[in-house]
Amino acid sequence: MSLSTFLIMRHEILLTVAVLLVLMAEIFWNPEKKQGISLFSIILLGVITVIGFLPAPTGPLFGGMYISSGTRLLMKNILNIGALLVFIQSVTWLKKEENYEKVSEYFLLLISTLIGMNFMISAGHFLIFYIGIELATIPIAALAAYDRYRNKSAEAGIKLILMSALSSGVLLYGLSMIYGTTGTMYFSEVASLFTNSSLQILGFIFFFSGMAFKISIVPFHLWTADVYEGAPVNITSYLSVISKGAAVFILMIILYKVFPVIILTWQKTLFVTSILTMTIGNLFAIRQQNLKRFLAFSSISQAGYILLGFIGGNQLGMASVIYYVLVYIFSNLGAFGVVTAISNATGKENIDDYNGLYHTNPGLSLIMTLALFSLAGIPPVAGFFGKFFLFTAAAQKGFYLLVLIAVLNTIISLFYYLLVVKAMFISKSETPIAKFNSDFPTKLALGICAAGIFATGFASVIFEMIKNLSFGV
Amino acid sequence: MDILSLFVLIPVLTITSILLVKDNRQVRLVSSIGMGVQLVMAAVLIFLYLSARHAGNTAEMLFVQDHLWFKSLNIHYTVGVDGISVAMIGLTSIVVFAGIFASWEVEFLRKEFFVSLILLATGVFGFFISIDLFTMFLFYELAVIPMYLLIGIWGTGPKEYSAMKLTLMLMGGSALLLVGLLGIYFNSSPDGNSLTFNILEISKVVIPLPAQRLFFPLTFVGFGVLGALFPFHTWSPDGHASAPTAVSMLHAGVLMKLGGYGAFRVAIFLMPEAAHELSWIFIILTSISVVYGAFGAIAQKDLKYINAYSSVSHCGLVLFAILMMNQTAMNGAIIQMISHGLMTALFFALIGMIYGRTHTRMIYEMGGLMKVIPFLSVGYVIAGLASLGLPGLSGFVAEMTIFVGAFQHPELFYRVVTILAVSSIVITAVYILRVVAILLLGPTTNEHFEHLPDAKWFEKISVVTLIGSVAAIGLAPFWLSSMIGTSLHPIIEKIVALNPF
Numbered sequence: 001m002s003l004s005t006f007l008i009m010r011h012e013i014l015l016t017v018a019v020l021l022v023l024m025a026e027i028f029w030n031p032e033k034k035q036g037i038s039l040f041s042i043i044l045l046g047v048i049t050v051i052g053f054l055p056a057p058t059g060p061l062f063g064g065m066y067i068s069s070g071t072r073l074l075m076k077n078i079l080n081i082g083a084l085l086v087f088i089q090s091v092t093w094l095k096k097e098e099n100y101e102k103v104s105e106y107f108l109l110l111i112s113t114l115i116g117m118n119f120m121i122s123a124g125h126f127l128i129f130y131i132g133i134e135l136a137t138i139p140i141a142a143l144a145a146y147d148r149y150r151n152k153s154a155e156a157g158i159k160l161i162l163m164s165a166l167s168s169g170v171l172l173y174g175l176s177m178i179y180g181t182t183g184t185m186y187f188s189e190v191a192s193l194f195t196n197s198s199l200q201i202l203g204f205i206f207f208f209s210g211m212a213f214k215i216s217i218v219p220f221h222l223w224t225a226d227v228y229e230g231a232p233v234n235i236t237s238y239l240s241v242i243s244k245g246a247a248v249f250i251l252m253i254i255l256y257k258v259f260p261v262i263i264l265t266w267q268k269t270l271f272v273t274s275i276l277t278m279t280i281g282n283l284f285a286i287r288q289q290n291l292k293r294f295l296a297f298s299s300i301s302q303a304g305y306i307l308l309g310f311i312g313g314n315q316l317g318m319a320s321v322i323y324y325v326l327v328y329i330f331s332n333l334g335a336f337g338v339v340t341a342i343s344n345a346t347g348k349e350n351i352d353d354y355n356g357l358y359h360t361n362p363g364l365s366l367i368m369t370l371a372l373f374s375l376a377g378i379p380p381v382a383g384f385f386g387k388f389f390l391f392t393a394a395a396q397k398g399f400y401l402l403v404l405i406a407v408l409n410t411i412i413s414l415f416y417y418l419l420v421v422k423a424m425f426i427s428k429s430e431t432p433i434a435k436f437n438s439d440f441p442t443k444l445a446l447g448i449c450a451a452g453i454f455a456t457g458f459a460s461v462i463f464e465m466i467k468n469l470s471f472g473v
Numbered sequence: 474m475d476i477l478s479l480f481v482l483i484p485v486l487t488i489t490s491i492l493l494v495k496d497n498r499q500v501r502l503v504s505s506i507g508m509g510v511q512l513v514m515a516a517v518l519i520f521l522y523l524s525a526r527h528a529g530n531t532a533e534m535l536f537v538q539d540h541l542w543f544k545s546l547n548i549h550y551t552v553g554v555d556g557i558s559v560a561m562i563g564l565t566s567i568v569v570f571a572g573i574f575a576s577w578e579v580e581f582l583r584k585e586f587f588v589s590l591i592l593l594a595t596g597v598f599g600f601f602i603s604i605d606l607f608t609m610f611l612f613y614e615l616a617v618i619p620m621y622l623l624i625g626i627w628g629t630g631p632k633e634y635s636a637m638k639l640t641l642m643l644m645g646g647s648a649l650l651l652v653g654l655l656g657i658y659f660n661s662s663p664d665g666n667s668l669t670f671n672i673l674e675i676s677k678v679v680i681p682l683p684a685q686r687l688f689f690p691l692t693f694v695g696f697g698v699l700g701a702l703f704p705f706h707t708w709s710p711d712g713h714a715s716a717p718t719a720v721s722m723l724h725a726g727v728l729m730k731l732g733g734y735g736a737f738r739v740a741i742f743l744m745p746e747a748a749h750e751l752s753w754i755f756i757i758l759t760s761i762s763v764v765y766g767a768f769g770a771i772a773q774k775d776l777k778y779i780n781a782y783s784s785v786s787h788c789g790l791v792l793f794a795i796l797m798m799n800q801t802a803m804n805g806a807i808i809q810m811i812s813h814g815l816m817t818a819l820f821f822a823l824i825g826m827i828y829g830r831t832h833t834r835m836i837y838e839m840g841g842l843m844k845v846i847p848f849l850s851v852g853y854v855i856a857g858l859a860s861l862g863l864p865g866l867s868g869f870v871a872e873m874t875i876f877v878g879a880f881q882h883p884e885l886f887y888r889v890v891t892i893l894a895v896s897s898i899v900i901t902a903v904y905i906l907r908v909v910a911i912l913l914l915g916p917t918t919n920e921h922f923e924h925l926p927d928a929k930w931f932e933k934i935s936v937v938t939l940i941g942s943v944a945a946i947g948l949a950p951f952w953l954s955s956m957i958g959t960s961l962h963p964i965i966e967k968i969v970a971l972n973p974f
Contacts, residue, residue, distance in 0.1 A: 316545075316546075319545075373618070378614060378618050379611045379612075379614045379615045380611065380615060384611065384614065388607075388651075389546075391651065391652075391655060392546065392655060392658075395652075395655040395656070395658075395659060396659060400652060400655070400656060400687070403651075403652055403655065404648070404649075404652045407648035407649075407651050407652060408645070408648055410644075410648065411641055411644050411645050411648055414640070414641065414644055415637070415641055418621060418637060418640065421621070421622075422625060422633060422637075425622060425625065425626055426622075426625045426626055426632075426633060460542050460543045460544070460548075463543055463545070464543065464544055464545055467545045
């Protein structure tokens with residue numbers, strides 16, 4: 001393997017090295033001080049994230065099975081940042097006694113999924129893509145069942161693995177049809193041999209449905225709420241942000257690169273599914289009491305907005321989606337970070353428990369408010385810019401009706417986000433959550449999220465950079 | 474020097490210093506200093522503006538500053554003012570200044586209260602100085618959100634319900650608006666290569682008529698929701714009644730004007746053809762606002778509800794006059810915005826102060842307050858007289874101009890709706906005088922109210938500022954109307970050129 005090959009696929013290679021190092025650490029680390037592995041893993045991923053930003057050659061590898069480009073590197077870097085935040089947020093939770101034995105497994109599995117996502121994003125061939133997506137999913141199922149003595153956690157794990165097996169089956173079935181009609185699995189060749197025959201359309205529909213499971217697009221969303229509720233909070237936040245982001249990225253790349261011929265077909269598909277996803281996600285979120293379920297449904301509706309971004313197949317669409325995922329990472333991890341902090345300190349996860357939170361824990365309440373406003377798309381935080389660009393991208397191709405439905409949906413979402421704000425600021429409580437001090441990692445992660453929520457909006461350079469790296473159909 | 478950005482910068486700095494202040498008592502001091510500086514700056518701005526105009530500067534917008542923000546979408550941070558925005562900035566700074574003093578005695582979470590209040594003001598100032606639609610929309614939404622917390626936390630009555638209703642309805646309006654703005658943006662350049670959000674540049678382009686027909690209603694209704702356009706006005710009575718004093722003042726006084734200003738500056742100015750075609754629908758709706766609001770005010774017993782419905786009526790008149798699309802009526806509309814803004818802020822300030830003493834807002838539970846609290850009562854009478862359009866106060870100038878302008882249309886339709894709208898003056902007189910009679914005159918009916926303290930010094934500052942401004946416009950309206958008129962001229966020319974009546 002030459003140096004340039006190494007540089008082209010440095011994300012994957014470095015992450016693999018990181019997995020090995022964590023494994024070694026598990027063996028050789030002083031069993032009395034296992035907490036150190038958390039710090040060790042965070043530093044490893046931090047270094048990899050930084051290296052990811054350094055300039056490096058790009059291009060295809062292995063005869064085009066693996067492709068690295070500026071856009072894909074950017075996507076990987078964004079996912080790395082998100083994963084790093086999740087790592088930092090997990091430290092406090094991993095300190096608990098029941099998790100003491102399993103610290104290195106946690107990081108091992110998470111880094112493995114990250115490798116899978118990176119391969120998936122860099123795929124130039126459906127097999128690599130498929131291997132990547134499996135590697136990105138299966139370890140997560142193990143993690144969802146991390147608290148294996150808690151019934152709900154075990155249930156979440158088994159649900160996730162069954163659903164992802166089913167969706168992989170559907171996905172593979174679609175791919176087999178595509179292979180059968182075109183005789184190849186290379187992205188570029190499929191794109192040129194695609195002729196819009198009905199069998200190929202059927203293959204596309206199966207492929208899309210398989211992806212819809214991963215992104216939890218309505219009507220393939222039913223597993224989401226149960227898994228999100230049952231899994232440990234950190235895994236939930238990882239699932240809802242990183243896994244979803246990665247799946248969105250690769251779906252977008254494949255639609256743009258492999259299926260430009262049938263753009264009219266997938267525009268119709270996206271049109272219907274994005275309306276359903278936004279509306280149903282929002283309507284179900286209103287009724288949730290458990291904050292994890294609440295954020296699960298909110299993240300379903302967010303996926304609907306994201307689909308709306310690339311429906312036009314335009315460059316602006318890709319830019320706005322990448323940008324929105326970045327914003328969404330900060331916002332959703334901000335919200336989940338607060339939920340984690342409170343869940344760690346008190347074990348409370350219901351909206352009613354948050355009554356009067358501002359009077360006891362003003363800092364956490366403010367960050368939660370910022371994050372929720374960002375999710376709802378209220379200025380001056382980044383979510384406003386993100387949503388604005390998504391809608392602009394759709395409007396550029398004339399999807400005004402869809403934009404109107406989407407903005408009306410943001411009003412519904414504002415309603416339930418405000419319910420949480422109301423609980424924290426306005427409602428009175430006999431037994432509010434007592435004042436507590438978060439430890440350093442929690443504060444650090446929340447601080448980064450808050451800074452990200454502010455800075456990514458105003459700093460137009462970020463959007464411009466993403467825009468320059470994006471491409472259209 | 475970028476004098477306009479100071480209007481956003483000063484509130485932001487004030488907020489920062491409030492957050493840094495340790496002692497709770499200094500919060501209001503910092504706020505009042507910050508907003509006092511803002512008031513002085515507004516006066517300076519008016520002076521600079523008038524002297525620039527006097528020196529012969531005839532550019533459409535003055536003090537323009539332009540910074541490229543998002544290059545790929547051609548989004549700029551562009552600020553600039555003409556006579557209309559200068560007048561609105563003046564209004565806002567007066568009302569905010571008075572509002573700070575009217576909320577001098579807020580105890581609960583004082584710091585948070587003033588931060589939210591000034592954040593709200595930041596949004597309003599930003600809105601009036603922007604001439605880029607993106608920035609404008611950003612500030613518009615910024616102004617709506619602190620409202621939820623202000624009403625929800627510090628409000629009275631069914632505050633949670635009102636806060637939610639108000640926020641959702643206003644954000645619903647801004648949802649329509651967003652689609653409208655995107656529609657304008659993507660039609661802002663004939664060849665599609667130099668799309669822009671800049672109002673001045675868009676106004677030079679003729680947006681295709683089919684697009685106008687689609688996006689004019691969206692934009693107009695979007696702003697109209699904030700301007701209490703029937704049937705989207707229902708947030709207003711509940712919201713105003715539940716809000717704390719300063720928020721009612723700012724909301725009825727300034728925020729509702731955002732609706733009128735936006736409808737005029739964006740919807741009609743940029744899409745005049747569709748405005749001509751579709752104005753009849755909205756004229757009917759606004760006439761209903763005007764008359765229905767006035768009748769609604771008669772039926773109410775709660776002081777705040779009376780005033781809230783009266784605001785629906787008066788703000789309806791603003792939109793009504795804007796839709797008449799001639800120089801006189803539009804001039805009247807702008808003066809009405811200023812006049813109503815000051816007057817209704819005065820009303821809400823006084824209602825808040827009376828409520829703080831009597832702990833009731835039901836008019837039948839009070840009576841004879843004139844003898845007990847003469848200062849506040851006289852203020853109330855002055856506000857009432859301004860509201861019913863007594864010559865010498867601001868309301869007269871505004872309504873007179875509006876109706877004269879509206880009646881200039883020779884067609885029967887316009888004459889009929891104008892006559893209907895004029896009837897609101899009579900109804901206004903009924904509800905104003907009824908309240909004055911029951912509330913202030915006669916013997917003191919409730920013995921608990923016989924020894925109420927009159928206005929304190931900070932309340933006097935608030936009331937005197939507002940009364941002074943109302944009287945100043947009433948007594949010397951011409952400098953204001955000429956300042957507005959010269960700025961209206963190019964806009965009117967563009968609109969009237971299409972269709973002289």
